[in-house]
Amino acid sequence: MKYRISIRTHLTLIFGVFSLLLTTIIAIALNISVDSNFEKYSVTKNQQQMNLLISTLDGENKTVGSDSSKGFKNTNNSNRIYQLNSIEQELKDSINRSIFIIGFFSLLVSLLLGFIISRKLAKPIKDLTEITQKIENGNYLVQLNNKSNIYEVNQLGLSLENMGKKINDSFEHDKRVSQDIQHEIRTPLTNIKAQIEAMLDGVWQINEENLSLCLNEIERLNSIINQLYKLGNIENNLEKLIYSEFNLRNFINYIIKEYDLALNEKAMTIVNEIDENVQLISDETLLKSAVSNLISNSIRYSGENTRIKISYNRFVKNDEESLFYNLIKGKGNISNSYSIICVEDNGVGISKENLNLIFERFYRVDKSRSRKIGGAGIGLSIVNAISNALKGFVIVESEEHIKTIFYIFLEENY
Numbered sequence: 001m002k003y004r005i006s007i008r009t010h011l012t013l014i015f016g017v018f019s020l021l022l023t024t025i026i027a028i029a030l031n032i033s034v035d036s037n038f039e040k041y042s043v044t045k046n047q048q049q050m051n052l053l054i055s056t057l058d059g060e061n062k063t064v065g066s067d068s069s070k071g072f073k074n075t076n077n078s079n080r081i082y083q084l085n086s087i088e089q090e091l092k093d094s095i096n097r098s099i100f101i102i103g104f105f106s107l108l109v110s111l112l113l114g115f116i117i118s119r120k121l122a123k124p125i126k127d128l129t130e131i132t133q134k135i136e137n138g139n140y141l142v143q144l145n146n147k148s149n150i151y152e153v154n155q156l157g158l159s160l161e162n163m164g165k166k167i168n169d170s171f172e173h174d175k176r177v178s179q180d181i182q183h184e185i186r187t188p189l190t191n192i193k194a195q196i197e198a199m200l201d202g203v204w205q206i207n208e209e210n211l212s213l214c215l216n217e218i219e220r221l222n223s224i225i226n227q228l229y230k231l232g233n234i235e236n237n238l239e240k241l242i243y244s245e246f247n248l249r250n251f252i253n254y255i256i257k258e259y260d261l262a263l264n265e266k267a268m269t270i271v272n273e274i275d276e277n278v279q280l281i282s283d284e285t286l287l288k289s290a291v292s293n294l295i296s297n298s299i300r301y302s303g304e305n306t307r308i309k310i311s312y313n314r315f316v317k318n319d320e321e322s323l324f325y326n327l328i329k330g331k332g333n334i335s336n337s338y339s340i341i342c343v344e345d346n347g348v349g350i351s352k353e354n355l356n357l358i359f360e361r362f363y364r365v366d367k368s369r370s371r372k373i374g375g376a377g378i379g380l381s382i383v384n385a386i387s388n389a390l391k392g393f394v395i396v397e398s399e400e401h402i403k404t405i406f407y408i409f410l411e412e413n414y
Contacts (some may be wrong), residue, residue: 012115019110019114027099027100127144252310268306269308271307290383338411351398
């Protein structure tokens, strides 16, 4: 197994080698410079001394006669030259020694600084490594306790924290969805099992009425499975989009007719306020499914003698005077223009704390009430998925017991 050393050791070695090379290069350069300058100085000075000595000897030779003092003077001048050169050499050696001593202490200081800096740099990286290990081991709610002064490292730590939270939320969501699916499927299966056992045991008679109850539960189960299948196809882009141009008012009227019976039972009305000349380019099949789910929800959660209103609007990017500007400004990257289909009812409404949750699978604002009314809690998830597939999105506004408005924003393809 290949031996691996820590980043702290790596950084310390890098600082040490760099400091050693830098100090050595500087010391050698200074030494060469000192030797060169002293050599030039010595040559110049010796030349001057020799010229002075020659000049002195020439002057003495011109003097008549000679005495014993001339030899003494020549010897004294030669010794003087030798003494000066010796002092200069000692000074040069002293300077060189000082250079290497300074270089040695500089190397020690550099190694110490390298150790301190590497420790400071390695600490946040070590903390990040511990966070990733916690995430790897399934502990997703991690937190970077020691914030780093290094911007990039600090941002990486925050990104890991956010990633862990999102993974945890995703797991919790999947767990909740799994439990809801089990419950939704188990309920009709349990009812069918109990009804069939009752007929087999003779508690119930095998007649059309009791068989119809079994059939209703089977249809309910089949509806849940079909909706989940469709939702999965839309979210995974398995539904092939077929765009075409059609008259929106006629399109909505066609959908409304399918709900005549349900509307009559509750004495409700649907008002189509879309202008006759509005043309839309979209996938009719998917859009029909989205609008149908919204109308079905409005009928289900509205009281008798109430009204549903369907209207059409447009939104152009950065139009601050538009009624929809405040709704859409938090969406980030948006298209240049959108067609908007609005479905408004006067039903029970949705509380503020539930507005951001209603598009999740199987989510119900009031579970006990919702089960009595009907529905599997998948309809709004399908509306949201279809809106995204059509390069748009859906927004909801609501006031409890007053009104609820769903806006389907569709990117225009003109």
